[in-house]
Each structure stands twice: as C-alpha cells, then as structure tokens.
Amino acid sequence: MQQTFVQPEFRVKIDYDKCHKCGRCVQQCGWGVYDFAERPIPHDEKCRACHRCVTFCPARCITIEKNTLAFRENDNWSVGLLKGVWKQAETGGVLLTSMGNPKPYERIFDRLVLDACQVTNPSIDPLREPMELRTYLGRKPDGVQVASDGAGGFTLAEGAGMANNIELATPIIFSPMSYGSVSLNVHRSLAMAAERLGILMNTGEGGLHEDLYPYQDHIILQVASGRFGLNPEVLGRAAALEIKIGQGAKPGIGGHLPGEKIDREVSATRMIPQGTDAISPAPHHDIYSIEDLRQLIYAIKEASGYKPVGVKIAAVHNVAAIASGIVRAGADYVYLDGFRGGTGAAPAVIRDHIGIPIEIAIAAVDQRLRDEGIRNQASIVAAGSIRSSADAAKAIALGADVVAIGTATLLALGCHLCQSCHTGSCSWGITTQKPELTRRIDPEWGAERLTNLVHAWSHELQEILGALGVNAVESLRGSRERLRAIGLDEQTCKILGVKPAGM
Amino acid sequence: MMRAATSAPPSGVAEGYRREVPPVTREGEVASIDATGVYYQQLNDAVRDAIAAGATTVRITGMNGQRYLGAGLRATGVTIEAHGCAGNDTAMFADGPAIEVFGNAQDGVGNTMSSGRVVVHGDAGDVLGYGMRGGHVLVKGDVGYRVGIHMKAYEKHVPVVVCGGKARDFFGEYMAGGILVLLGVSTQFPEQPLVGGFTGAGMHGGVIYLRGTVEPWQCGAEVGITEATAEDLSALRPHIEEWATAFGADVDEIMAGSFTKLAPMSHRPYGKLYASI
Structure with missing residues (x-):
C-alpha cells in the first residue's frame, strides 16, 4: 500500500518502567491502537485521544500527547487543511466527522454577561427562598382564564388552554440522539434520568425501543424523513412528537447510518433490515411547503390523539421567517439547533461551514414571533452547544423557553469529544453498537451522572435568578435587558437586542 | 405530567x-x-x-x-x-x-x-406509499410523483403497492424494501411514457416491476435493470391477482405482457462515499 502523507495526530507514550504489562489498555481501546508483544505496543495513527486507556490503566503509565511535528508556519494553510487535501487525494471521499463545529468562530455566549441586583431591588437567596424553574412546553392560550380556588386565591380555569402543555421541572431537556447512532444503554440512561428529573429525553429519528416504554411520559419521539420505527403504537406512547427538518451540525442534508451499525436490535427498533444503510433523505418528501408541514403536523396530531407536536430546524440565515411559518403551521414548539450542535456523523465541510449561531437564532426568532403577535403560540427550544448553566441562562434571557443538551450529556457518560462517533468504535461505549463496548455503560450509573449534571445546572440557574432578583425562570425569559455585550459589534448587538456593557 | x-x-x-x-x-x-x-x-x-x-x-x-x-x-x-x-x-x-x-x-x-x-x-396523487413498511395499496389508475418513495421492509412486513396506470418522476426513489408494481394498463395518458425520470434513484432495497420497458436514463444510477425471470413472475403473480380481483381485470392478460425488474445493485450505495477523519 502507498505511504500516507497524513501523519498521526497524537503520540501514545507508555512509561514501560511503570507498566504492569497487564494488557488493560489493549482491552479498553476501541480503535485497536495497541498490539501486545510482552508489553503493549501502541500504533499512534489509530489513536483518537479518547483517554479510555489512560483512564483505566492501573499503573497510570500512559499519556497521550499531540504530535508536535513541525510544519513551516502558514496561517493560510493550516495543518488540518493540508491533511484534508492529502486524505481526499488518497481516497476521493467526502471527509466525514462527528460532534459539533470546532472552528474558531465568534462564541457569542462568551461575549454576553448577565446582570445582578446591587443595593436596590435586593437579590434573592435561592437556598432559603422559593425559586421556580418549572417550565411548560407547548402552545399557550391567547389570554389567561382563572377561577377561584375557593380559598381566596386563583387557579387556572378548566379549559384555559394549558392542558396540552408538558410540565418540565427545569428548563433543560435532552436533545435528540438516535438509537443506532448511540447505544441502547445511552438511551436507557437518558430515559431514566429524564423521568427522575421531571424532564424529557428525545429518541432522535431511530424509533423508540420497547425497553424505554416505562419512561414514555418523558419521551419525545422524532418523526424524521426516514420515518424509522414509526407506527401508531409508539406515536401513542410518546409524550410529544417532533418533526425533524434539520440539524445544526448538518443543515439541509440527510443522513445515513452505515450498515455496520444496524444490528438486530437497531434493525428491530427502526424496522429496517439488518446491515443495510439507514438512509434519511435530505427533505421529507411530503413536505415541500409550510402548508405541507401543517399537513404533517396535523397528521401526527390526528394519529396520536392530539399530542404536542414540535418542529426541529437548523438555524440558518432566514430562521426567523421559517420559524414564523412553523408556528403558523400549528407547531407547539420550535426547536432551534445552532451551527455548533453535535452529530453522530456529518461531512466536515457541512458541519463547519453551514448555519448560524444559536444565540443569533434565538434572538431573531423570539423577536419575530413577538412582532407578529404569535410568540405565545409555541415554545422555543434552543440547542446547539449549550455548554453550561451560564449558556442556558443566556439562551433563556435571549428568548428561549427551554434549552436542550446533547454533547454535555455524552460528556457526562464519558465522552472525551474525540469526534469519532461515525467510526462506530467508541471506546466509551456511547456511539457504538458493538456489544463488548456498549456494555461499558451501566444505565443506572449513567442515569445518576445525568441526574447529577442537570441538578447541578438547575441549582446554578437558581443562583443566577437569585442574583438577578427574580424568583422564577419565567421572569428571565426574553428579558434581554438583563444581558450586556462585551466586544460585540453594533449590528450584532442590535440583532441580539442587547446593549453593550456600560449602557 | x-x-x-x-x-x-x-x-x-x-x-x-x-x-x-x-x-x-x-x-x-x-x-x-x-x-x-x-x-x-x-x-x-x-x-x-x-x-x-x-x-x-x-x-x-x-x-x-x-x-x-x-x-x-x-x-x-x-x-x-x-x-x-x-x-x-x-x-x-x-x-x-x-x-x-x-x-x-x-x-x-x-x-x-x-x-x-x-x-x-380511481387515480391517486403524489408521495403514495412514502415510508410505507407493511400492508398493500392498490390503485386502479394513474399515480403522481414520488410514489413508493423510501418504502421499507422488515422481517415479515413487506409493503406492496400496485398501480394500474402510469407514474411520474421519482417512482421508488430511496426504496429500501417492499414490492412496487406499475402496470400501465389502466391510464388516462396513453401517449405518455410508463414512468418518469429518476426511477429508483437511491434505491437500496426492495424491487420494482414495470409492465413494459424503461430506458436507463429514466432510472437512478443505483438501479440494475433486467427482464423479469420466470421466478420473478411467479413471485409477482399473486400481487397482480390481487389487483385484478380488486378491479375486475384479467390476470393472464396482464401477465402476458413483458415485465422489467428494477433492483438495487447494492444495499450500501453510499458505503464508499466517505473518508473518515
């Protein structure tokens, strides 16, 4: 075989003086980095820097370093571009990668800061005073109708238009990741955690495995262009249905789960043959217009007993007008996925160069729906690299009702962001269907870690709200006055509806 | 909740x-x-x-x-x-x-x-049988665009669509399983071709039977075009019988025509499209 020009990205270093020669690294590595000949021999070119071997080496004798191989300085031709050209010259292939856009575009969340109370309008201590994070996902009525609760107070009147909302204990839900792209144990972990947290997990487009039926009241089932695993049974079980139009990591293109990942269980859940590619066409072929979208929304409502139906789109240039159409088509929520959102597999050229930041999309959509007087008709779910509770708070202040987290949940389960989900060999047992790897995630353990994460972020949200001097997340929603920008240009500030710091 | x-x-x-x-x-x-x-x-x-x-x-x-x-x-x-x-x-x-x-x-x-x-x-419109995974659909007359798109089969579930007339473009596009049949015997458009362009484009499973012929340019690159064999015809016959019974037609007369079979050349049409990084 011809010598490749692409040199290894990493160097695997073993301190053989400390090495027990136990072979744990050989066994742990999903990529086949190690041979064993009296001692482990690493093949650097296979290493993805996922740290599985490092984490489980009993002697702590492995470290992974960057290959510091020097190239002549060139700001224009980065090493990544060189490697891409060489790889494509060797293979003729579309460069395939995973997880979110890693390019150094401006991160607007990192240029926004929140307000706090000082002297006037005192801040609130959430540890000792009530602090409401409860959020309702779905269409809100045009007006509020209340009735006496018989004890001098008021309660929402029967038929006040809130019945079709889903109550969330905190404004954080899990983003769609399909069974097939992730393992069933990941789905189990997410579903169990969603139930414990009083939130929702999302099946993604790969259908609902029957092991998840006990958690059905906390599950959003996706209807994507491949229409995998959909029948009246599962439509009837899920708490809400979601039409997937687009994904932040790959706006405008379809997907295909490679045949190697379609084992017996995935095949049964998607209801497709084992070993064939699961192809999701780029568009839904029954949606070529907003009117067609309305037709599908109501087909799903009609088939599911009028459950909430959301529509997920990638944030693209004209996102505000598209979202307006989606709301007018009858969606109960609009799910906006920013250009940094993750994926189990996407062409690098698409992931890295298409779409707009979620911060911009939230602000533009929220403003458009307000201007048109239809903001109450649908909730806004925002996703696409919500990395912390601070991002969540800022997203809500910009106008989101709820944020959805995907990458963060996988990190909680062991992901080290090696961007290799598409290989199907995830050493952490997350984005693989190989039984020897998937069993590495115990759903009970996974659910506990996910529960911890969302509890921690929720506590932090309460602290932020307390500092802002408000006692409910409702009071932060769309309250851009509580945000200030640092170092953002005037036009971006205008679009965000945020003043620069100092004003 | x-x-x-x-x-x-x-x-x-x-x-x-x-x-x-x-x-x-x-x-x-x-x-x-x-x-x-x-x-x-x-x-x-x-x-x-x-x-x-x-x-x-x-x-x-x-x-x-x-x-x-x-x-x-x-x-x-x-x-x-x-x-x-x-x-x-x-x-x-x-x-x-x-x-x-x-x-x-x-x-x-x-x-x-x-x-x-x-x-x-009667006739039926566009996207008939989209993503269909089981059951039978029989249409007496013509059908529109994108019919049988992404039909899929799974174990004992094999969807069958039999259309008696003619079809427009994208017939059986992305087809992943099932049986899609076009007869051309009961049509309002005798002057038009049996089927439009892009037939079976992206097809990676299932089978399409056309009563008549189709030009290679009318089909997707992923499709293998062959004349139906005796074995194919005996597999097809029960579906033609079902259609003929539903609409009072003569099975033997329909079966006397020549049938073209379209089947995918690969179950992994895009298996070599990508280079992993």
Whole structure:
C-alpha cells in the first residue's frame, strides 16, 4: 500500500518502567491502537485521544500527547487543511466527522454577561427562598382564564388552554440522539434520568425501543424523513412528537447510518433490515411547503390523539421567517439547533461551514414571533452547544423557553469529544453498537451522572435568578435587558437586542 | 405530567368544511356516515367511534377531500368505504384497517403505513406509499410523483403497492424494501411514457416491476435493470391477482405482457462515499 502523507495526530507514550504489562489498555481501546508483544505496543495513527486507556490503566503509565511535528508556519494553510487535501487525494471521499463545529468562530455566549441586583431591588437567596424553574412546553392560550380556588386565591380555569402543555421541572431537556447512532444503554440512561428529573429525553429519528416504554411520559419521539420505527403504537406512547427538518451540525442534508451499525436490535427498533444503510433523505418528501408541514403536523396530531407536536430546524440565515411559518403551521414548539450542535456523523465541510449561531437564532426568532403577535403560540427550544448553566441562562434571557443538551450529556457518560462517533468504535461505549463496548455503560450509573449534571445546572440557574432578583425562570425569559455585550459589534448587538456593557 | 387533551369541541368553519358531528346511521355491523361538508377531525372521530362501537364496515358518503381518513387507526377486520374523493394522507400511519376509496385519492395515500389494505378505484396523487413498511395499496389508475418513495421492509412486513396506470418522476426513489408494481394498463395518458425520470434513484432495497420497458436514463444510477425471470413472475403473480380481483381485470392478460425488474445493485450505495477523519 502507498505511504500516507497524513501523519498521526497524537503520540501514545507508555512509561514501560511503570507498566504492569497487564494488557488493560489493549482491552479498553476501541480503535485497536495497541498490539501486545510482552508489553503493549501502541500504533499512534489509530489513536483518537479518547483517554479510555489512560483512564483505566492501573499503573497510570500512559499519556497521550499531540504530535508536535513541525510544519513551516502558514496561517493560510493550516495543518488540518493540508491533511484534508492529502486524505481526499488518497481516497476521493467526502471527509466525514462527528460532534459539533470546532472552528474558531465568534462564541457569542462568551461575549454576553448577565446582570445582578446591587443595593436596590435586593437579590434573592435561592437556598432559603422559593425559586421556580418549572417550565411548560407547548402552545399557550391567547389570554389567561382563572377561577377561584375557593380559598381566596386563583387557579387556572378548566379549559384555559394549558392542558396540552408538558410540565418540565427545569428548563433543560435532552436533545435528540438516535438509537443506532448511540447505544441502547445511552438511551436507557437518558430515559431514566429524564423521568427522575421531571424532564424529557428525545429518541432522535431511530424509533423508540420497547425497553424505554416505562419512561414514555418523558419521551419525545422524532418523526424524521426516514420515518424509522414509526407506527401508531409508539406515536401513542410518546409524550410529544417532533418533526425533524434539520440539524445544526448538518443543515439541509440527510443522513445515513452505515450498515455496520444496524444490528438486530437497531434493525428491530427502526424496522429496517439488518446491515443495510439507514438512509434519511435530505427533505421529507411530503413536505415541500409550510402548508405541507401543517399537513404533517396535523397528521401526527390526528394519529396520536392530539399530542404536542414540535418542529426541529437548523438555524440558518432566514430562521426567523421559517420559524414564523412553523408556528403558523400549528407547531407547539420550535426547536432551534445552532451551527455548533453535535452529530453522530456529518461531512466536515457541512458541519463547519453551514448555519448560524444559536444565540443569533434565538434572538431573531423570539423577536419575530413577538412582532407578529404569535410568540405565545409555541415554545422555543434552543440547542446547539449549550455548554453550561451560564449558556442556558443566556439562551433563556435571549428568548428561549427551554434549552436542550446533547454533547454535555455524552460528556457526562464519558465522552472525551474525540469526534469519532461515525467510526462506530467508541471506546466509551456511547456511539457504538458493538456489544463488548456498549456494555461499558451501566444505565443506572449513567442515569445518576445525568441526574447529577442537570441538578447541578438547575441549582446554578437558581443562583443566577437569585442574583438577578427574580424568583422564577419565567421572569428571565426574553428579558434581554438583563444581558450586556462585551466586544460585540453594533449590528450584532442590535440583532441580539442587547446593549453593550456600560449602557 | 399533563397529558394531551382531546380536540376542541366542534364549532364553526375550518378550511371550507363545517366542524360538525356528521350524521351516523347504524344497521347491524355497518355504520353509515354522511361526510358532506364535514371537517376531517369530526369525520375521523365519527369513524373511530363507530369502530369502537363494534361496526366492522364504515360506509362514508359525500367524501370530498377530507384529510387523514383512517390516519393512525389500529384496527383489523374493519373496512372503511369512502364514496367520493379521499383527501391527503389517507391511511397515514394506519395499522390494520382495509380502506376502499370509490373515487380518486389525493396525495400521500398509505404514508408511513404499518399494515392494512387500501384500494383506490380511481387515480391517486403524489408521495403514495412514502415510508410505507407493511400492508398493500392498490390503485386502479394513474399515480403522481414520488410514489413508493423510501418504502421499507422488515422481517415479515413487506409493503406492496400496485398501480394500474402510469407514474411520474421519482417512482421508488430511496426504496429500501417492499414490492412496487406499475402496470400501465389502466391510464388516462396513453401517449405518455410508463414512468418518469429518476426511477429508483437511491434505491437500496426492495424491487420494482414495470409492465413494459424503461430506458436507463429514466432510472437512478443505483438501479440494475433486467427482464423479469420466470421466478420473478411467479413471485409477482399473486400481487397482480390481487389487483385484478380488486378491479375486475384479467390476470393472464396482464401477465402476458413483458415485465422489467428494477433492483438495487447494492444495499450500501453510499458505503464508499466517505473518508473518515
């Protein structure tokens, strides 16, 4: 075989003086980095820097370093571009990668800061005073109708238009990741955690495995262009249905789960043959217009007993007008996925160069729906690299009702962001269907870690709200006055509806 | 967690129909519904109520484009007769019922259908059988664009679509499983080609039978075009019999024609498209 020009990205270093020669690294590595000949021999070119071997080496004798191989300085031709050209010259292939856009575009969340109370309008201590994070996902009525609760107070009147909302204990839900792209144990972990947290997990487009039926009241089932695993049974079980139009990591293109990942269980859940590619066409072929979208929304409502139906789109240039159409088509929520959102597999050229930041999309959509007087008709779910509770708070202040987290949940389960989900060999047992790897995630353990994460972020949200001097997340929603920008240009500030710091 | 509420109480006008409970009469196991001018929500509610009340035949008259007939319906041993024009997404997500349309059907018949049987005594529109995973759809006449797109089979579930007339572009696009048949014997368009362009584009499973011939330029690059063998024809015959029985045609006369078989050359058409980084 011809010598490749692409040199290894990493160097695997073993301190053989400390090495027990136990072979744990050989066994742990999903990529086949190690041979064993009296001692482990690493093949650097296979290493993805996922740290599985490092984490489980009993002697702590492995470290992974960057290959510091020097190239002549060139700001224009980065090493990544060189490697891409060489790889494509060797293979003729579309460069395939995973997880979110890693390019150094401006991160607007990192240029926004929140307000706090000082002297006037005192801040609130959430540890000792009530602090409401409860959020309702779905269409809100045009007006509020209340009735006496018989004890001098008021309660929402029967038929006040809130019945079709889903109550969330905190404004954080899990983003769609399909069974097939992730393992069933990941789905189990997410579903169990969603139930414990009083939130929702999302099946993604790969259908609902029957092991998840006990958690059905906390599950959003996706209807994507491949229409995998959909029948009246599962439509009837899920708490809400979601039409997937687009994904932040790959706006405008379809997907295909490679045949190697379609084992017996995935095949049964998607209801497709084992070993064939699961192809999701780029568009839904029954949606070529907003009117067609309305037709599908109501087909799903009609088939599911009028459950909430959301529509997920990638944030693209004209996102505000598209979202307006989606709301007018009858969606109960609009799910906006920013250009940094993750994926189990996407062409690098698409992931890295298409779409707009979620911060911009939230602000533009929220403003458009307000201007048109239809903001109450649908909730806004925002996703696409919500990395912390601070991002969540800022997203809500910009106008989101709820944020959805995907990458963060996988990190909680062991992901080290090696961007290799598409290989199907995830050493952490997350984005693989190989039984020897998937069993590495115990759903009970996974659910506990996910529960911890969302509890921690929720506590932090309460602290932020307390500092802002408000006692409910409702009071932060769309309250851009509580945000200030640092170092953002005037036009971006205008679009965000945020003043620069100092004003 | 709050659960979904039922649809709003019927009143007023929606999309040109009246939100009114339609008149229903019951004779033995036959329920008759006059759908004239009634909105689809109330019509479908009435159909579901009649089936829940034990009707095995639901006869709908005055059908005029109401959407979603039998959508998401799980019922076996039940026949729904629609007299008139069935609207978009008839039998969408349906799992079990037999739906017989005495008239034409609009777009999306059998969309994402699980099982059951739809018979259309007329023509049908676009995206018929999209994502269909089981059951049979029989159309007497012509069909529109994108018919049989992404049909898929799984174990014992094998969807079958037989169209008696001609079809437009993208017939069987992305097809992943099942049997899609086009006869060209019962058409309003004798001058037009049997099938349009992009036939079977992206096909990676299942089989398409065309009564007649097709030019390679009309087919996707992923499709292998062969003349149907004796073995193929014996596999096809029961489906032709079903179509001929439904519409009173002569099986042998249809089978006497020559059939072209379209099948994917690979179950992994895009397996070599990518280079992993």
